[in-house]
Amino acid sequence: xxxxxxxxxxxxxxxxxxxxxxxxxxxxxxxxxxxxxxxxxxxxxxxxxxxxxxxxxxxxxxxxxxxxxxxxxxxxxxxxxxxxxxxxxxxxxxxxxxxxxxxxxxxxxxxxxxxxxxxxxxxxxxxxxxxxxxxxxxxxxxxxxxxxxxxxxxxxxxxxxxxxxxxxxxxxxxxxxxxxxxxxxxxxxxxxxxxxxxxxxxxxxxxxxxxxxxxxxxxxxxxxxxxxxxxxxxxxxxxxxxxxxxxxxxxxxxxxxxxxxxxxxxxxxxxxxxxxxxxxxxxxxxxxxxxxxxxxxxxxxxxxxxxxxxxxxxxxxxxxxxxxxxxxxxxxxxxxxxxxxxxxxxxxxxxxxxxxxxxxxxxxxxxxxxxxxxxxxxxxxxxxxxxxxxxxxxxxxxxxxxxxxxxxxxxxxxxxxxxxxxxxxxxxxxxxxxxxxxxxxxxxxxxxxxxxxxxxxxxxxxxxxxxxxxxxxxxxxxxxxxxxxxxxxxxxxxxxxxxxxxxxxxxxxxxxxxxxxxxxxxxxxxxxxxxxxxxxxxxxxxxxxxxxxxxxxxxxxxxxxxxxxxxxxxxxxxxxxxxxxxxxxxxxxxxxxxxxxxxxxxxxxxxxxxxxxxxx
Numbered sequence: 001x002x003x004x005x006x007x008x009x010x011x012x013x014x015x016x017x018x019x020x021x022x023x024x025x026x027x028x029x030x031x032x033x034x035x036x037x038x039x040x041x042x043x044x045x046x047x048x049x050x051x052x053x054x055x056x057x058x059x060x061x062x063x064x065x066x067x068x069x070x071x072x073x074x075x076x077x078x079x080x081x082x083x084x085x086x087x088x089x090x091x092x093x094x095x096x097x098x099x100x101x102x103x104x105x106x107x108x109x110x111x112x113x114x115x116x117x118x119x120x121x122x123x124x125x126x127x128x129x130x131x132x133x134x135x136x137x138x139x140x141x142x143x144x145x146x147x148x149x150x151x152x153x154x155x156x157x158x159x160x161x162x163x164x165x166x167x168x169x170x171x172x173x174x175x176x177x178x179x180x181x182x183x184x185x186x187x188x189x190x191x192x193x194x195x196x197x198x199x200x201x202x203x204x205x206x207x208x209x210x211x212x213x214x215x216x217x218x219x220x221x222x223x224x225x226x227x228x229x230x231x232x233x234x235x236x237x238x239x240x241x242x243x244x245x246x247x248x249x250x251x252x253x254x255x256x257x258x259x260x261x262x263x264x265x266x267x268x269x270x271x272x273x274x275x276x277x278x279x280x281x282x283x284x285x286x287x288x289x290x291x292x293x294x295x296x297x298x299x300x301x302x303x304x305x306x307x308x309x310x311x312x313x314x315x316x317x318x319x320x321x322x323x324x325x326x327x328x329x330x331x332x333x334x335x336x337x338x339x340x341x342x343x344x345x346x347x348x349x350x351x352x353x354x355x356x357x358x359x360x361x362x363x364x365x366x367x368x369x370x371x372x373x374x375x376x377x378x379x380x381x382x383x384x385x386x387x388x389x390x391x392x393x394x395x396x397x398x399x400x401x402x403x404x405x406x407x408x409x410x411x412x413x414x415x416x417x418x419x420x421x422x423x424x425x426x427x428x429x430x431x432x433x434x435x436x437x438x439x440x441x442x443x444x445x446x447x448x449x450x451x452x453x454x455x456x457x458x459x460x461x462x463x464x465x466x467x468x469x470x471x472x473x474x475x476x477x478x479x480x481x482x483x484x485x486x487x488x489x490x491x492x493x494x495x496x497x498x499x500x501x502x503x504x505x506x507x508x509x510x511x512x513x514x515x516x517x518x519x520x521x522x523x524x525x526x527x528x529x530x531x532x533x534x535x536x537x538x539x540x541x542x543x544x545x546x547x548x549x550x551x552x553x554x555x556x557x558x559x560x561x562x563x564x565x566x567x568x569x570x571x572x573x574x575x576x577x578x579x580x581x582x583x584x585x586x587x588x589x590x591x592x593x594x595x596x597x598x599x600x601x602x603x604x605x606x607x608x609x610x611x612x613x614x615x616x
Contacts, residue, residue: 007223015222018088019049021281023250024274025087025097026080031270033102036110039248039260041081043186044153046220047243048085051151051182055229057290060089063117067290069148070120070136070376074129075155075184076111077262083108086118088285114403120376122402125395127161130154130181131366134167135373135381137179137238138358143334144377146293149233150179156196157189159203163396165210166366171238172211174358180232181212181240184219186247190261203242212238219243250277296378303329305456307480308448313473316504317412319448320469321345323455324382328353333459334374336360338367338385344412344469346384364389368396371407380406380459387411387427387468394433400464401438408458409434412469415556416589416597417505419471423589430468432561435533439463441486442533444563446507449478450490450530457486472594474508477528489536495525497616498550499543503529503563506554506603513608522616532563537570544571549578550615554603559584581611 007015022045030036051071052058059065073082083101086092092108100106107115111124120136123129133152140148158164171179187197196202200216207214213235217224225243232239247261248254251273254265265273274280306322308314325348327333334356341347341359350357360367364385371381390397390411400407414427434442441461445451451469458465477492484490492507493514500510507528514524525543529536543551555563564582571578585601598604 007226012222015049015053017281018053018283018285019045020250020277021088021283022049022081022084024277024280025084027251027265027270027273028280029083029097029101030080030264031267032098034264035102036080036264037077037262038080038265039254040075040155040186041078041084042249042251043219043245043247044078044081044184045249046222047153047182047184047225048081050222050225051229052085052089052287053285054226054287055233056151057148057288059289060091060118065290065293066144066296067146067148067293069290070133070150072120072129072133072150072152073112073123074152074158075126076123076129078153079110079112082112086116088283089287090284091118121372121405122399125399126155126158127163128369128396128399131163131167131369131396132373132376133179134171134176134366135370136376137171137176138174138370139374139377139379140178141176143356143379148178148290152181154181154183156183156185156187156194159183160195163365163369166363167369168207168210168212168238168240170360170363170366170370176238177236179238183240183242184245185243186245187256188247188258188261192258198244200242200244207240207242212240215239215241217241217243219245220249252276297331303327303456305452308476310476310479312476314448314476315470315473316445316448316451317343317345317469317471319451320384320410320455320467321348323452324349325352327456327459328356330380330459332378332380334358334379334381336367336371336381336383338362338364338389340385343386344384344410346382364393365396368393368400368409372396372400372403372405375405375407380408382408382410384410384412386425387414387430388425390430391433397434397437397464401440404439405464406462408461408465408467410467410469413471414468415505416585416601417470417472417556417594419594419597420591422591426589427468428558428585430466431532431557431563432565434466435561435566437464440533441465443486443530444468444503444532445530446504446528447474447477449476449480449482450484453482453484454486454530461486468504470505472505474505484530487531487534487536489531489539490528491525492528493524493526495523496546497523498552498612499525499527499547500552500554500608500612501527501529501543501567502554503532505556509598509603509605509608510554512605513612516605516609517612520613522612524612529563529567532566535566535570540567540570544574544578549576551578552581552583552608552611552615554583554608556598556603557584559586579615581615583607583611
């Protein structure tokens with residue numbers, strides 16, 4: 001194959017000219033924009049010149065080709081280099097690069113996003129590209145079984161992130177021979193020297209300790225780079241190219257200088273730099289292309305969701321597992337878990353479809369990142385752990401929203417309802433966090449039937465979807481086959497004196513409270529607001545009209561940003577103010593039975609009755 005040939009002198013010269021062009025274009029576009037990270041781009045230009053010319057198998061005119069390699073800039077701030085690459089391969093014009101980089105409305109944003117078809121995921125929050133690459137490599141090696149390779153350019157500063165080592169650990173665990181991390185060890189971070197500077201031996205030993213194969217090179221020696229990439233493609237496990245580079249390489253005024261991170265060169269300095277690099281070039285690169293990929297297998301018919309007897313006590317986490325297993329009849333559905341699958345009930349999918357179940361162990365950042373990577377390849381991932389533990393991966397969830405990734409998250413053991421385990425295990429912030437994610441959907445079913453129906457809709461839902469499940473068993477409220485549209489709600493009891501609005505476990509408390517209120521002559525409307533985002537505004541408006549604006553909102557969550565916030569935000573523009581009693585977890589919980597916890601938090605039946613009585 002082409003990459004196995006020994007580089008001839010003329011090829012070395014050609015690669016050097018291409019690297020110089022990438023440096024020049026990185027300087028020009030960032031100077032024209034007046035901002036950017038040219039020095040971080042200059043250090044990696046030789047690495048990218050060799051990669052795109054000889055080792056990246058990619059059909060640039062067909063980015064949807066399933067046999068294409070994947071290139072991820074984990075160091076997303078080096079976007080000038082990435083966009084200079086896109087110009088060199090002929091998919092971005094000189095005009096677009098020079099006139100639109102970092103400008104309003106441009107797809108050449110300050111950090112890469114999938115607004116560009118050659119960009120898989122948004123990067124720029126460091127430590128995320130490599131974990132996502134693990135997910136893409138998992139898909140390639142275990143599901144697609146295609147020979148594409150995943151190349152991830154990392155900065156040396158981001159190796160201080162634990163997520164990088166979670167990624168290398170899982171890459172080694174799964175033996176991902178199709179994954180190569182390229183670490184640009186240029187010694188300088190944003191405010192000065194990095195933790196290890198140019199201590200390549202320590203980098204090497206750390207990579208080996210995590211079970212990956214290090215390849216140490218001079219990051220400006222084109223022949224060494226070429227040999228390393230050849231070895232990486234032929235490796236039997238994950239590889240890490242540790243490239244010693246110089247920040248600002250090729251520009252004497254900024255080479256290895258600590259005060260140039262994230263600063264565009266002034267026009268006069270940029271002009272001198274371009275001349276020092278040999279001037280503007282218009283080299284066009286035609287790298288190796290992949291063999292055509294076989295067609296994707298057709299999807300199976302619609303799965304049959306589980307059914308439950310009305311009145312039977314079933315935990316919604318059990319319904320999640322049942323529904324997920326049912327969705328497994330679709331070959332594009334995959335599941336991941338963070339070593340709690342016997343609690344989240346994701347193990348039901350794992351038992352039925354072990355080839356599409358990936359255990360990420362206690363690595364929640366890698367859990368979400370792998371899901372993002374799997375959806376890049378067209379799969380529909382469901383990732384589950386305790387609701388509280390998803391907070392560790394929140395930046396990954398936030399970035400998934402920016403990537404417009406389509407994935408489903410499930411958080412079990414939410415709220416004080418879990419009982420004696422105490423507050424460290426209680427997800428009490430998750431609804432607020434997930435509601436804040438761009439384009440997200442947030443669902444909180446109250447029974448098994450609604451849970452299964454909502455899981456069935458998440459599989460084809462665009463964006464980040466989040467399902468909150470309950471640990472305890474509660475009565476099935478709905479008939480099998482009832483529909484639960486996202487953005488909807490259900491009226492479980494009609495009434496005109498006061499509305500009791502809950503979701504999940506608090507729906508059952510609202511129903512019990514309504515029974516007590518009836519005995520006092522108070523007619524309570526009970527609403528199951530299972531769709532927290534988008535929320536059913538029309539139903540809420542109807543409730544305001546029917547009850548004279550008397551609402552009690554009850555949630556097993558802290559008061560900030562959850563169900564109550566969703567209700568109040570949707571009604572904020574009403575001319576006539578509503579009277580709302582908002583019952584939420586306002587103190588720090590301890591241990592106790594579920595009933596004790598709900599009562600002590602002020603969201604039990606007695607508290608609901610008191611709040612409703614005060615309004616009615």
